Amino acid sequence: MDLVNKKWSVDKLMSIRKEVLATWHTGKDVEDIEEGIKYQKALPKSKIFALKLLEAKEKGITLVQPRAGVALVNEHIALLQYLQNEGGADLLPSTIDSYTRQNRYEEAQKGIEESIKSGRSLLNGFPAVNHGLENCRRVVENVNVPVQVRHGTPDARLLAEITLAAGFTDYEGGGISYNIPYAKNVSLEKTIYDWQYVDRLIGFYYENGVIINREPFGPLTGTLVPPCISHAVAIVEAILAAEQGVHYLTLGYGQCGNLIQDVAALQTLQELSEEYLQKFGYENRHITTVFHQWMGGFPQDEAKAFGVISWGAATATLGKATKVIVKTPHEAMGIPTKEANAQGLKATKQLVNMLKDQTIPSSKELEEEKEIIKKETRAILDAILKIGEGDFAKGIVRGFEAGIIDIPFAPSRYNAGKILPARDNNGAIRLLDAGDLPFDKEILDYHKKKIQQRGDAEGREPSFQMVIDDIYAIGKGMLVGRPN
Template sequence: MKIENKKWSLEKFNQIREEVLKQWPTGQDVDLEEAIEYQKNIEPKKRVTAKLKEAKESGITLIQPRAGVALIDKHIELLRFLQDEGKADILPTTIDSYTRQNNYEDAEAGIKESREEKRSMLNGFPAVNHGVQGCREVVEALASPLQVRHGTPDARLLAEITLAGGFTDFEGGGISYNIPYAKEVSIERTIYDWQYVDRLVGLYEENGISINREPFGPLTGTLVPPSVSHTVALVEGLLAAEQGVKNLTLGYGQCGNLVQDVAALESLRELAAEYFADFKDIMLTTVFHQWMGGFPQDEAQAFAVISWGASTAALGNATKVITKTTHEALGIPTKEANAEGLKASKQVINMLRDQSLASNDKLEKEKEMIKKETKQIMDHVLELGKGDLAQGVVKAFKAGVIDIPFAPSRFNAGKILPARDNEGAVRYLDHGNLPFTEEIVKFHQKKLEDRGKDEGREASFQMVIDDIYAVGQGELVGRPKKNKKEENSCK
């Protein structure tokens, strides 16, 4: 298995494809030529790329939920409700956990049990088991375009079946759907497998079929520094573009500080324009993920978190926002709660449509630092790979030059520690082996020292722990709790 950032030959792709389609019986129903003809007959209003292009040109922010259940009819019922009642612009199909691990036998058992119990016994839609025709049944029953959302290190068969089934957007990548999700899967393995997915999308593109690809921006949650997230988005996007992908939506997950989040969205667009300059015919858009951390159990408080995310997406001019629900702290949401999250987000976005966050020193400083940090990581990755991005990524993970906080993968260094500064922006408490200049290191140290002075404690790992739980407890920054004696003295 040789990893290099080079477009696969058709011969190599077809050789591997024979084995991929044998992973589960439904793979044998995929006929690429027939699938291309089927995709050609999907009208533009049901294509994600057309919807994104229109939103980008109009300067509006689209809304999209997460959702998926085990049975085809119930999945259609759920998505139709989110389309009609929730007014979702783009519909999801969230894939179940068994499929994400390529465990199609247990997914099949889950389908059977769901039929017997008359409710979903899977936490998503088992698209591989339902096959091409099952996916087409879903696509044809709905008026809105659909995206596949999952979390699969090896998504090759899933991509084959869902794209043949009429989906026009496929999420994920070899880093973002490996390091945060799996422990034992190597970077080499997933880059290779996702090159297959991107080459497949490239083949559709060569035949005039516009398919969007979306790296997963939030990675491990809400304390991922923007420069880490941006690096992964750029790397996965560039690897995809090399295989022929022409529509990319680069993602970013909400951290919580408005200025930093808007700066992150703006800097992501600017960095993308720079790094993809050699790919003249690529359409680049952005997606903002509402809060991916712990939620308050109280629904009114949860609505506030959702609205804050919608506000940030609108002010940051994201092309699309992935919405959350008031049931995040409780489990899988009802379709009603999901629709309410969509409607609340849409209301805020509509109210902010003609507004923007005026440029100021804080915003410009955040953008400057995010871009410097990202470029220093990217430069080092390319240097390690001697110009080859794929090889550079593998070596960068081994060296900790790319490092994702709180990830389960043993192929991730896990040395960096993020914490919030006094205003809630995410900083590096420990930057590990990230190749930052002294200027950047001192910038982050000073920000956290200032918080420590204000709270009467040293900047330490305790801040990290406090910040992780803060929003679920009604705050953004995890401040130390005052004891009763201190509270009385303050009074």
């Protein structure tokens, strides 16, 4: 395939669409795309994800959203209703099961059948493709707030077709963020091409009067991802989506744990995304932000887990994220009960309400952090554009090959895996090893100095052991992995 960042024609979209809809029998129910557009247009404004996000952004408030999904339709609806009514969720998800994420629909069907027999969900999410159009519409129709598709799918085309026609008004993921952190052997050329289809489909809906919000997956591989890496991926995915006609984008960032760095990251994500979209001629794009609460290991003790959740809630609110994705006190134990999920929402909502009128004032430390994030992110984005000879689609593929963009701890063989992040003495994420990232001496010296300050404070030489210690720190009740 000749991968380029160029808007697809409608003819190309419709030609490939026939192949996509034929991959599972429920695809036939959405063959009439005009019917899906008509259904979307009939939705009340209260169920349009982007409109609720923009209202929150204008008011300076942070919305709360859980993760949630089970195998059977009635049970899934009941779960979402509980999180809406008891948990106070402002926005709702339908988290998709692992079989569907890998396009293994026959196995997903077996999971549905076994779940019916056992009387409980035996899948780790909602198999939307198997349930098909009408059942997915039942989900949308039986809740009062907007619903998003959350998944983790390298090839998410059929899932998009069914859920968009069913009235879901937000679609998460991207060709980079749902490949490199999730898959081992799937090429970037394929996933970016497949996600161009998804984005062109959403662009087509927009051209026909329907607003669908898009949300690249911000946290990537977890809590030790430097802000410049997640920013670069989010902005490239935003540009790729905008080229295909997407107008509403929510860019994400995963909590790292240091308040100043996290607030700086949220502020610069908004600033840099707007800067680059405007720079390349994508006008009238609406950008909001999402903050993901702690994506690493959790304490097993529920009281301690609430401490982690509350710190994430406070950071999201003080950083003025448009929404926050909420964790539960059962994170260390697996899939949470609906009660635990609601508890996480209520704890977060309490912090959001208490802190909504407060901000982090400008300071030398905050401005310094913002400046280093901007320098690093621009260096990566400009290097991607250069190696791609002006094309971000080509550049991101070549950039991963060259290691000028590199996601730590990712399973993909298309990722260099050379960079090593570790915390500095204040818990901010720095680079113990910058690999082949395109940083100048000033940036590299900055990271070296910050890591060395921690080494001096701990009485040890900076090494890979710091990385290991930081990965396990939260489970032991700390942010920075100090020696005994």
